[in-house]
Amino acid sequence: MLSGISGSIVIVKDGGGNVYWPQYGVNQIINMLPGKGYQINLSQQQILTYPAN
Secondary structure: OOOOOHHHEEEEEEOOOOEEEHHHOEEOOOOOOOOOOEEEEEOOOOOOOOOOO
């Protein structure tokens, strides 16, 4: 899902407080789900394209 921007990801958070923090090898989100909200912090500006169902 995030492969197009993976090199720029600092941290991803979901609405439940789970994080994906690649720098520290932490992945509490496991799978991103359509209809859920996520905040993504990037080290540089990128465009994320989320595939349609």
